[in-house]
Amino acid sequence: MLRSSARLLRTTGALRGPKGGKSFSSEVLPVDHSLPNPSWNEDMRLLFDQFMKKSEDGSWKRLPSYKCNLTERIEDVKIFFPDAKLLKEQMSQAQLFPRSLGEGVGFEYVMFHNHVEDRTVCIFQGGPHLQGVPGFLHGGAIATMIDSTLGMCAVLTGGIAMTANLNINFRRPIPLCSVVVINCQLDRVEGRKLFVSCNIRSMDEKTLYSEATSTFVKLDPKKKIDIRASGAFYTNLQ
Amino acid sequence: MLRSSARLLRTTGALRGPKGGKSFSSEVLPVDHSLPNPSWNEDMRLLFDQFMKKSEDGSWKRLPSYKCNLTERIEDVKIFFPDAKLLKEQMSQAQLFPRSLGEGVGFEYVMFHNHVEDRTVCIFQGGPHLQGVPGFLHGGAIATMIDSTLGMCAVLTGGIAMTANLNINFRRPIPLCSVVVINCQLDRVEGRKLFVSCNIRSMDEKTLYSEATSTFVKLDPKKKIDIRASGAFYTNLQ
Numbered sequence: 001m002l003r004s005s006a007r008l009l010r011t012t013g014a015l016r017g018p019k020g021g022k023s024f025s026s027e028v029l030p031v032d033h034s035l036p037n038p039s040w041n042e043d044m045r046l047l048f049d050q051f052m053k054k055s056e057d058g059s060w061k062r063l064p065s066y067k068c069n070l071t072e073r074i075e076d077v078k079i080f081f082p083d084a085k086l087l088k089e090q091m092s093q094a095q096l097f098p099r100s101l102g103e104g105v106g107f108e109y110v111m112f113h114n115h116v117e118d119r120t121v122c123i124f125q126g127g128p129h130l131q132g133v134p135g136f137l138h139g140g141a142i143a144t145m146i147d148s149t150l151g152m153c154a155v156l157t158g159g160i161a162m163t164a165n166l167n168i169n170f171r172r173p174i175p176l177c178s179v180v181v182i183n184c185q186l187d188r189v190e191g192r193k194l195f196v197s198c199n200i201r202s203m204d205e206k207t208l209y210s211e212a213t214s215t216f217v218k219l220d221p222k223k224k225i226d227i228r229a230s231g232a233f234y235t236n237l238q
Numbered sequence: 239m240l241r242s243s244a245r246l247l248r249t250t251g252a253l254r255g256p257k258g259g260k261s262f263s264s265e266v267l268p269v270d271h272s273l274p275n276p277s278w279n280e281d282m283r284l285l286f287d288q289f290m291k292k293s294e295d296g297s298w299k300r301l302p303s304y305k306c307n308l309t310e311r312i313e314d315v316k317i318f319f320p321d322a323k324l325l326k327e328q329m330s331q332a333q334l335f336p337r338s339l340g341e342g343v344g345f346e347y348v349m350f351h352n353h354v355e356d357r358t359v360c361i362f363q364g365g366p367h368l369q370g371v372p373g374f375l376h377g378g379a380i381a382t383m384i385d386s387t388l389g390m391c392a393v394l395t396g397g398i399a400m401t402a403n404l405n406i407n408f409r410r411p412i413p414l415c416s417v418v419v420i421n422c423q424l425d426r427v428e429g430r431k432l433f434v435s436c437n438i439r440s441m442d443e444k445t446l447y448s449e450a451t452s453t454f455v456k457l458d459p460k461k462k463i464d465i466r467a468s469g470a471f472y473t474n475l476q
Binding site: 090091093094095096097098100101105106128129130131132134135137138139140141143144145146147148151162163164165166167168169170176177 | 328329331332333334335336338339343344366367368369370372373375377378379382383384385386389400401402403404405406407408414
């Protein structure tokens with residue numbers, strides 16, 4: 001689906017985080033859901049700590065994530081979809097899908113991006129409300145995290161883009177409440193097309209659960225996103 | 239992902255519906271979420287009524303759907319995954335992913351199956367908690383409904399099966415809270431492989447939102463599921 005500036009801002013929650021908190025409709029300080037919470041198990045915390053350590057030299061960067069309610073950001077969308085009917089009542093209830101379930105029962109995840117290698121890693125713990133066959137994650141829940149991580153990788157490396165294709169090979173079912181690692185990379189760029197791929201592996205990397213490829217199409221090649229300059233990275237999308 | 243007997247039972251909720259109510263851990267009568275509720279908009283109700291009318295001659299059949307909690311059905315899964323670690327505490331919290339969000343804010347849908355044409359239709363209204371880019375459904379939410387409908391079509395026409403591949407082409411973003419129709423069909427069977435495809439269109443069929451193909455692999459070709467014999471359909475999977 002669409003990976004626009006608004007999408008990126010919503011996903012990372014940058015404009016609505018502590019630095020841009022005044023744009024939140026609520027007075028409550030927004031929660032960054034990419035930080036540890038009591039529902040994270042030992043494996044999730046261990047991987048989080050490992051990537052936080054990798055981030056110390058600046059090669060990796062943790063991506064904040066908020067359950068944004070973008071009632072005031074509708075104008076951003078209209079740039080790409082001038083005929084979109086965005087109803088105020090519906091928009092006021094809107095929540096980012098992967099953050100819409102309660103703490104611990106749905107998608108617990110944190111993403112890190114490496115701007116040198118054009119890679120995005122997602123550490124993901126799938127809760128009990130993501131069940132497909134008893135004891136295992138629903139294919140749609142896996143697709144959701146794949147779509148989210150591939151989209152983030154595409155946007156952060158290639159700019160504002162829209163998913164044209166998502167192709168997933170399921171190798172093994174993922175046990176409910178286990179922790180897996182989604183490794184995404186930008187494979188190549190051909191004109192306005194961005195080719196991104198990923199795999200999902202167990203924490204010890206021995207088990208391959210899924211593989212996916214995706215094609216994104218840039219919406220505006222001039223709007224290059226540079227994660228290295230965090231200020232410009234967020235503001236030049238407005 | 240896996241489309242097993244347990245998956246089917248969970249999805250349709252057959253064993254946990256009013257006829258098999260005693261296997262529910264709760265004493266509360268289970269809610270069939272494929273029936274209209276106050277959150278359904280006019281379009282959703284209109285399409286539901288149209289398909290209910292088509293079902294009068296028996297060619298189409300509405301598929302019931304429950305937020306099953308399969309704590310007692312773990313043994314079913316162990317047939318296919320004897321080494322699965324199904325923790326009692328986690329399983330007691332488990333919910334079917336597409337039914338895990340609150341009424342009206344998540345996935346509102348009803349499926350109908352035509353056993354003569356090997357087709358499954360899903361009428362789907364995506365709520366405000368399924369948001370991707372502001373005003374539109376998240377790609378993962380679309381993939382979830384595609385996966386669910388393709389899986390149902392494969393199981394009902396070909397028997398117990400597991401998804402090997404899911405390939406989605408996104409043509410246009412789907413507006414939040416709109417109603418779309420997912421049309422699935424079994425294209426062909428080659429040995430143990432089931433090839434299923436679908437498209438997502440607007441209510442008036444004029445707008446094509448997405449197209450998808452999927453390959454399923456039968457787990458046990460002998461266990462043919464016959465939707466025409468509703469009793470046997472549910473019980474011969476046990």
